[in-house]
Every structure is written in structure tokens, then in C-alpha cells.
Amino acid sequence: MKKIFWIAGEKSGDLHSSIVLKELQLQNKEYQHVGIGGPLMRKFGLKPMFPFDRFAVMGFIEVVKHLFFFVNVEKKIRQLFRENPPDLVVLVDYPGLNMRIAQQASKLGIPVLYFISPQFWAWKFKRIFKLKKLTDHLAYILPFEGKYFDKFGVKSTYVGHPIAQEIEIKIYKKEFAEKYNLDSSKQWIGFLPGSRDNELKKLLPQYLAAIKELDNGNFEFLISRANSVSESLFNDIIKKSGISNCKVIHDNNYEMMKHTDILVVTSGTATLETAYIGTPFIIAYKTSKISYELGK
Structure with a gap:
């Protein structure tokens, strides 16, 4: 063989x-x-x-x-x-x-x-x-x-x-809203904090801080959890933030990318996937100071 x-x-x-x-x-x-x-x-x-x-x-x-x-x-x-x-x-x-x-x-x-x-x-x-x-x-x-x-x-x-x-979109927006108890009258903002644990540690707290600043009752906040990151780490970061008004999306990440009004996407393959799907998005990344200075 x-x-x-x-x-x-x-x-x-x-x-x-x-x-x-x-x-x-x-x-x-x-x-x-x-x-x-x-x-x-x-x-x-x-x-x-x-x-x-x-x-x-x-x-x-x-x-x-x-x-x-x-x-x-x-x-x-x-x-x-x-x-x-x-x-x-x-x-x-x-x-x-x-x-x-x-x-x-x-x-x-x-x-x-x-x-x-x-x-x-x-x-x-x-x-x-x-x-x-x-x-x-x-x-x-x-x-x-x-x-x-x-x-x-x-x-x-x-x-x-x-x-x-x-990329396969398996459920329509109405079904997606019902599954995750989302208010369709509000604007949906989605966050993709990355597929690596080290990205999660750096980016997820920043995204949660942004949610805290933006929360005025007019938005639904959705956060994608990739299969490749630690579930316990993900949950610990959210728990420590004290933020409870966000929905964690695990099994329907492509649907989240499709049905949200705007996305904040950690730089990587997800940016190309989002562009392919067609949802407006902002690219974000955070690295160590030394890596930033060397890359600059």
C-alpha cells in the first residue's frame, strides 16, 4: 500500500x-x-x-x-x-x-x-x-x-x-432566529474570535468589551465558537466579562455569518469565507507587542 x-x-x-x-x-x-x-x-x-x-x-x-x-x-x-x-x-x-x-x-x-x-x-x-x-x-x-x-x-x-x-447554509434566517431566540426587529452583530486558543485569549475580551460599549438595547450580539478552540477557555472568558446578553453560536457558524447584519472577523480564513458569503465585515487582529513591532 x-x-x-x-x-x-x-x-x-x-x-x-x-x-x-x-x-x-x-x-x-x-x-x-x-x-x-x-x-x-x-x-x-x-x-x-x-x-x-x-x-x-x-x-x-x-x-x-x-x-x-x-x-x-x-x-x-x-x-x-x-x-x-x-x-x-x-x-x-x-x-x-x-x-x-x-x-x-x-x-x-x-x-x-x-x-x-x-x-x-x-x-x-x-x-x-x-x-x-x-x-x-x-x-x-x-x-x-x-x-x-x-x-x-x-x-x-x-x-x-x-x-x-x-460553505453550506442549512437554515433560513427565521429558523435561525427561533433556534437561538433572537429578536428579528433588532440589528444582529456577529463576532468571530478565531480558531486558535491564543487568538481567543487576545481577541474575545476585546470583542466582549465592544459589546458592553455598544449595548443600548437595539442589537443582538452573536459570538461564534470554533470547534478547534477550548470550550472551557471560551466559557471562562465570557464568564469573567460579566456579559450575559450575547448568544454563543457553535453548530451554525456559516448561518451566523450569512444572517447577521455585520460581522467583526478575526483575520484568517474566516475573512475570505465572509467575503464569499457577502455579509459586510470588519477585520480585526491582536498580537504581542514584539510581533507587532517586528511585523511593522
């Missing part, structure tokens, strides 16, 4: 990759899937090597705090590649780690498919030359990227954006 090694270090990558794994299952393709991925990929056969939640890190100082973990991850992957190499390596976005793993696989002659290209056109444009050198093929999801790959001779295929398959 052929073995495929995956790295999807973020919630969005886990979701996008799970669609591919599901399709392979439907086609009765017999592969062994190992590597890094979340609960959705595990559902469709991935055998994880490391705890998925340890990879949800963003920002310079935040990565430094987890440096030993990432060094150990790379060490174990290199060992696997040498002693029991997979037939294919599939790298999903997450360029900080994946570009280094692509280099290791390339050195050992292991074929590399990069699924969802790093956004080299926004920053670090020279990455396109590394992609050409280190990958055997690239599956990209934004159509305008193709002109760059064609220009610089990167073997690539446009596969469309996964959100077109992932």
Missing part, C-alpha cells in the same frame, strides 16, 4: 485536506495517510504523528515560545523520510514549516505536491523560485496566481477554492 505524508498545520488546512481524503475514500483508493492534521483529516483516515493543537501558532514571539516543539517535529519528520520514506508528500499552505519540509523531501528524492500555495505575491515573492525548485507539482486555489506560475515555469494546476464546496 502506498503511503502519503501530509502536513496541514491549521484548521483551514485540515478542512481543505479532508475534502481530498474523503474523495479518495469514495474512489476506494487504498493509501496509508500519515503526518500532521486535525480531526477532520483523522475522520477520513489520517494517522497523526503530533498533537494538532500545538501547531496553531502565529507571530514571531509566539513561535519562539514553541521553538523546541517545532525543532523536534522537524527532526522526527527527517528521520521518517530517511528510514521509511513516503511515496508522496502533500504540503498544505503553512509555509513556515512546509517550505523546510519540502527541502528535506526534495533532497531525498521524495515527490512533493504543494496544495494551496503560500501567498508569495503578498510578501516574500522569492518563495516562488523555491516552490519551483523544491516541488514536483503545485495545486493552487486562486486563479490569478496562475500567471505567476506560468511566467516562472512552475508546474501547477488550478483546482478552485475549497470554500465553494465547504
Whole structure:
């Protein structure tokens, strides 16, 4: 049985990759899937090597705090590649780690498919030359990227954006209002505080403070809780805020994004999802002071 090694270090990558794994299952393709991925990929056969939640890190100082973990991850992957190499390596976005793993696989002659290209056109444009050198093929999801790959001779295929398959609105606004006891005569403001616990710690208190300032009786406040964050942490932050007039949405996050009048969205995949759905939104993010100063 052929073995495929995956790295999807973020919630969005886990979701996008799970669609591919599901399709392979439907086609009765017999592969062994190992590597890094979340609960959705595990559902469709991935055998994880490391705890998925340890990879949800963003920002310079935040990565430094987890440096030993990432060094150990790379060490174990290199060992696997040498002693029991997979037939294919599939790298999903997450360029900080994946570009280094692509280099290791390339050195050992292991074929590399990069699924969802790093956004080299926004920053670090020279990455396109590394992609050409280190990958055997690239599956990209934004159509305008193709002109760059064609220009610089990167073997690539446009596969469309996964959100077109992932987003499904299951209930209409009236049913949604009844389910969550919402007043349709008021304006609905929704908040998406992120898919990582460290984002939750920084952003959710800010959103709750905004709710406190805005609460004049004219609004319904909805807060999305992602599956990937700690439920106890989420509830503790809300409890400590003393705010009780907000509705927590867990199972119907896309419906919340669709039916609210405006959203405050933590920067990430959710911003693209919101744009696709069409609801007006504000992008927000908060990082450590050191990461902010370095990024500035």
C-alpha cells in the first residue's frame, strides 16, 4: 500500500485536506495517510504523528515560545523520510514549516505536491523560485496566481477554492432566529474570535468589551465558537466579562455569518469565507507587542 505524508498545520488546512481524503475514500483508493492534521483529516483516515493543537501558532514571539516543539517535529519528520520514506508528500499552505519540509523531501528524492500555495505575491515573492525548485507539482486555489506560475515555469494546476464546496447554509434566517431566540426587529452583530486558543485569549475580551460599549438595547450580539478552540477557555472568558446578553453560536457558524447584519472577523480564513458569503465585515487582529513591532 502506498503511503502519503501530509502536513496541514491549521484548521483551514485540515478542512481543505479532508475534502481530498474523503474523495479518495469514495474512489476506494487504498493509501496509508500519515503526518500532521486535525480531526477532520483523522475522520477520513489520517494517522497523526503530533498533537494538532500545538501547531496553531502565529507571530514571531509566539513561535519562539514553541521553538523546541517545532525543532523536534522537524527532526522526527527527517528521520521518517530517511528510514521509511513516503511515496508522496502533500504540503498544505503553512509555509513556515512546509517550505523546510519540502527541502528535506526534495533532497531525498521524495515527490512533493504543494496544495494551496503560500501567498508569495503578498510578501516574500522569492518563495516562488523555491516552490519551483523544491516541488514536483503545485495545486493552487486562486486563479490569478496562475500567471505567476506560468511566467516562472512552475508546474501547477488550478483546482478552485475549497470554500465553494465547504460553505453550506442549512437554515433560513427565521429558523435561525427561533433556534437561538433572537429578536428579528433588532440589528444582529456577529463576532468571530478565531480558531486558535491564543487568538481567543487576545481577541474575545476585546470583542466582549465592544459589546458592553455598544449595548443600548437595539442589537443582538452573536459570538461564534470554533470547534478547534477550548470550550472551557471560551466559557471562562465570557464568564469573567460579566456579559450575559450575547448568544454563543457553535453548530451554525456559516448561518451566523450569512444572517447577521455585520460581522467583526478575526483575520484568517474566516475573512475570505465572509467575503464569499457577502455579509459586510470588519477585520480585526491582536498580537504581542514584539510581533507587532517586528511585523511593522
